[in-house]
Amino acid sequence: MNQLTNAARASGRAPFIVGIGGTTRPGSSTESALRAALHHAEELGAETRLFGGEELASLASYSPEQSDRTEGQRALVEAVRRADAVIFASPGYHGGVSGLVKNAIDLLEDLRADERVYLDGMPVGCIVTAAGWQGCNTTLAAMRAIVHALRGWPTPLGVTLNTAGVKLFDAEGDCLDQQVSGSLRTLAEQVVGVRSPTVGY
Amino acid sequence: MNQLTNAARASGRAPFIVGIGGTTRPGSSTESALRAALHHAEELGAETRLFGGEELASLASYSPEQSDRTEGQRALVEAVRRADAVIFASPGYHGGVSGLVKNAIDLLEDLRADERVYLDGMPVGCIVTAAGWQGCNTTLAAMRAIVHALRGWPTPLGVTLNTAGVKLFDAEGDCLDQQVSGSLRTLAEQVVGVRSPTVGY
Amino acid sequence: MNQLTNAARASGRAPFIVGIGGTTRPGSSTESALRAALHHAEELGAETRLFGGEELASLASYSPEQSDRTEGQRALVEAVRRADAVIFASPGYHGGVSGLVKNAIDLLEDLRADERVYLDGMPVGCIVTAAGWQGCNTTLAAMRAIVHALRGWPTPLGVTLNTAGVKLFDAEGDCLDQQVSGSLRTLAEQVVGVRSPTVGY
Amino acid sequence: MNQLTNAARASGRAPFIVGIGGTTRPGSSTESALRAALHHAEELGAETRLFGGEELASLASYSPEQSDRTEGQRALVEAVRRADAVIFASPGYHGGVSGLVKNAIDLLEDLRADERVYLDGMPVGCIVTAAGWQGCNTTLAAMRAIVHALRGWPTPLGVTLNTAGVKLFDAEGDCLDQQVSGSLRTLAEQVVGVRSPTVGY
Numbered sequence: 001m002n003q004l005t006n007a008a009r010a011s012g013r014a015p016f017i018v019g020i021g022g023t024t025r026p027g028s029s030t031e032s033a034l035r036a037a038l039h040h041a042e043e044l045g046a047e048t049r050l051f052g053g054e055e056l057a058s059l060a061s062y063s064p065e066q067s068d069r070t071e072g073q074r075a076l077v078e079a080v081r082r083a084d085a086v087i088f089a090s091p092g093y094h095g096g097v098s099g100l101v102k103n104a105i106d107l108l109e110d111l112r113a114d115e116r117v118y119l120d121g122m123p124v125g126c127i128v129t130a131a132g133w134q135g136c137n138t139t140l141a142a143m144r145a146i147v148h149a150l151r152g153w154p155t156p157l158g159v160t161l162n163t164a165g166v167k168l169f170d171a172e173g174d175c176l177d178q179q180v181s182g183s184l185r186t187l188a189e190q191v192v193g194v195r196s197p198t199v200g201y
Numbered sequence: 202m203n204q205l206t207n208a209a210r211a212s213g214r215a216p217f218i219v220g221i222g223g224t225t226r227p228g229s230s231t232e233s234a235l236r237a238a239l240h241h242a243e244e245l246g247a248e249t250r251l252f253g254g255e256e257l258a259s260l261a262s263y264s265p266e267q268s269d270r271t272e273g274q275r276a277l278v279e280a281v282r283r284a285d286a287v288i289f290a291s292p293g294y295h296g297g298v299s300g301l302v303k304n305a306i307d308l309l310e311d312l313r314a315d316e317r318v319y320l321d322g323m324p325v326g327c328i329v330t331a332a333g334w335q336g337c338n339t340t341l342a343a344m345r346a347i348v349h350a351l352r353g354w355p356t357p358l359g360v361t362l363n364t365a366g367v368k369l370f371d372a373e374g375d376c377l378d379q380q381v382s383g384s385l386r387t388l389a390e391q392v393v394g395v396r397s398p399t400v401g402y
Numbered sequence: 403m404n405q406l407t408n409a410a411r412a413s414g415r416a417p418f419i420v421g422i423g424g425t426t427r428p429g430s431s432t433e434s435a436l437r438a439a440l441h442h443a444e445e446l447g448a449e450t451r452l453f454g455g456e457e458l459a460s461l462a463s464y465s466p467e468q469s470d471r472t473e474g475q476r477a478l479v480e481a482v483r484r485a486d487a488v489i490f491a492s493p494g495y496h497g498g499v500s501g502l503v504k505n506a507i508d509l510l511e512d513l514r515a516d517e518r519v520y521l522d523g524m525p526v527g528c529i530v531t532a533a534g535w536q537g538c539n540t541t542l543a544a545m546r547a548i549v550h551a552l553r554g555w556p557t558p559l560g561v562t563l564n565t566a567g568v569k570l571f572d573a574e575g576d577c578l579d580q581q582v583s584g585s586l587r588t589l590a591e592q593v594v595g596v597r598s599p600t601v602g603y
Numbered sequence: 604m605n606q607l608t609n610a611a612r613a614s615g616r617a618p619f620i621v622g623i624g625g626t627t628r629p630g631s632s633t634e635s636a637l638r639a640a641l642h643h644a645e646e647l648g649a650e651t652r653l654f655g656g657e658e659l660a661s662l663a664s665y666s667p668e669q670s671d672r673t674e675g676q677r678a679l680v681e682a683v684r685r686a687d688a689v690i691f692a693s694p695g696y697h698g699g700v701s702g703l704v705k706n707a708i709d710l711l712e713d714l715r716a717d718e719r720v721y722l723d724g725m726p727v728g729c730i731v732t733a734a735g736w737q738g739c740n741t742t743l744a745a746m747r748a749i750v751h752a753l754r755g756w757p758t759p760l761g762v763t764l765n766t767a768g769v770k771l772f773d774a775e776g777d778c779l780d781q782q783v784s785g786s787l788r789t790l791a792e793q794v795v796g797v798r799s800p801t802v803g804y
Contacts, residue, residue, distance in 0.1 A: 024666040057664050061703050063627040093709045095752025100664050103702025137539030138748035142699055145741035149698025156352045225465040258463050262502050264426040296551025297544055300505025301463050307495045338740030339547035343498055346540035350497025553759045
């Protein structure tokens with residue numbers, strides 16, 4: 001289910017996966033989950049690049065009418081341009097994608113005139129963390145709609161992590177919950193194009 | 202972006218696409234659109250099977266606690282079981298998938314214990330017809346959420362047809378609108394796994 | 403936030419709340435939850451009428467092109483026509499409203515030509531039960547979109563009940579979980595137009 | 604259907620409506636639509652306050668872990684705190700609420716510990732402008748989910764404006780399309796709590 005990453009392998013290079021997400025808080029569970037998913041992707045042979053909360057916070061408000069781009073904006077656009085797949089990770093703030101993460105995604109408008117328009121044909125993994133299941137899931141729905149608008153294929157599994165009252169990652173970003181870790185690995189498999197031998201998600 | 206249909210081709214057989222949708226009204230635009238998409242899929246080398254409004258109306262109310270199945274119910278489940286991809290088509294009744302179409306989809310619970318669970322890994326095309334754009338699009342969102350719950354990959358393009366005050370298909374089911382026809386062809390390409398040379402949707 | 407139910411009270415009659423929902427299984431948690439919400443509404447002074455799984459299963463497939471209605475179909479339409487508020491309750495089957503419940507809602511098309519079109523201006527409570535949070539919430543989103551299409555006001559609180567591995571109601575339909583019971587009471591308060599003194603949901 | 608604005612009138616003061624929305628582009632159709640809706644609300648006796656694109660662009664990235672607020676951030680929070688109703692207006696960027704608008708909404712977390720939590724019990728109007736109907740409607744769905752998470756009542760009518768290839772407002776912000784103008788007036792009526800005599804939306 002993944003011609004792009006297969007094509008990458010066939011041409012002898014590792015599939016390249018870009019992760020975009022996090023919050024302004026260092027060590028946020030959102031960014032930790034994204035890091036973990038990218039780590040699983042690396043174990044599956046992918047090359048990865050993370051744009052985390054700090055980098056997202058450094059981006060100016062996206063202005064469609066302005067064409068000047070900072071170095072940080074260009075780096076994000078260029079990475080997605082050469083990516084084989086993408087993973088988005090957002091906290092669910094008031095039931096939706098955070099302004100911080102959405103501002104970075106808005107910038108992908110710069111891919112509109114590419115030969116491959118936006119994320120056309122790419123698998124796109126979605127991760128949401130929120131304090132409560134309703135917020136997790138309305139945010140996931142919003143994120144998947146964004147992926148469709150960008151012409152990507154949202155992976156069947158979207159990972160929703162309810163962070164209310166639990167610690168899912170330690171200070172080093174290691175996942176403390178085996179089921180969460182398994183979900184993030186399945187997401188990575190779907191993004192990289194390796195089908196999981198088991199289907200227990 | 203389509204290992205299943207590619208696998209079918211590799212093994213020397215045509216990919217098999219199942220279409221489920223329509224209304225109780227013969228010649229409905231919903232069923233005409235689905236028929237047209239399946240026809241495009243056949244032109245791309247697929248074998249297809251349509252379950253239209255008449256067959257859907259013959260299905261009893263789905264009861265999870267009952268395991269007896271009629272011949273019609275078994276035919277639907279068996280077709281999806283051996284399918285490489287699926288297309289759902291529903292009218293948007295009050296902003297959602299019609300009870301008639303959803304009742305047929307509910308029956309796919311019978312695929313839960315399969316080796317391939319539900320629609321795991323399958324591309325699933327979505328078509329919605331409604332008298333108004335809001336109804337088209339809230340129904341499309343609901344349908345994509347259903348595809349995700351069934352572990353499928355909703356195709357990037359979901360086809361929404363606003364039927365308010367226009368005739369999109371003639372009495373023979375032929376499409377009268379070139380843009381609509383083009384969208385249904387692109388959907389078929391995404392479902393069958395042929396990437397479109399042009400990206401102008 | 404509730405002119406209709408207030409108007410009912412002002413004119414000396416109890417607000418009338420119609421509940422529509424359930425599954426084909428007697429004693430389903432969906433129907434028990436709906437019953438409990440209606441019971442709370444009665445405690446707040448409302449008159450209520452339940453259309454449960456058995457009645458919903460007796461309705462024929464909704465056909466927009468047919469105007470003949472059975473007694474059961476007329477009873478449902480008439481009850482909603484004179485209601486001050488409505489509560490919908492559905493299981494989340496494959497991430498969406500069940501065909502059984504949607505088929506009953508589809509029938510509300512008969513209210514299209516009323517002076518009060520569809521559910522115009524009415525508060526509408528939403529209850530979803532599903533084995534898993536993702537299914538609960540995608541179904542809730544679909545249900546709220548349906549309420550909007552019918553011109554109603556979905557209550558701020560939508561009650562989602564994850565039934566995976568827990569028993570929320572006993573054989574008599576009594577709620578075994580205090581938090582669930584509290585949520586259903588808050589929903590009833592929002593539907594009946596009584597503002598809760600506490601806001602801890 | 605509007606206890607809050609009715610309560611305002613009963614106490615002899617005009618209902619106070621806050622509008623939040625726009626883009627970085629001066630004279631955007633998003634901001635023009637919001638201005639028009641607020642203008643209709645004023646004609647219905649409301650007092651209004653607009654936070655448009657320029658003010659939204661001046662807000663820093665929302666950081667949940669920081670409690671320092673700028674004057675601009677405080678002004679937004681205080682206005683919503685004393686509002687009887689709110690209208691959100693966003694462009695649909697890639698099928699979702701823009702990062703700019705969402706960043707302002709994220710800031711409403713400061714209302715969490717208020718006696719009236721977030722937008723509890725308030726009517727909230729939603730306006731979306733996008734170049735295409737799918738983007739309009741997935742964005743509207745995301746916005747309504749946000750309203751629910753904030754405990755508000757999204758108005759039955761959500762206004763979606765497809766700006767592809769048409770000019771809906773002139774340079775002064777006056778609406779050039781009578782149907783659009785009527786929709787924005789109906790939205791204002793629903794937000795202010797005046798029921799429209801006609802129901803032709």
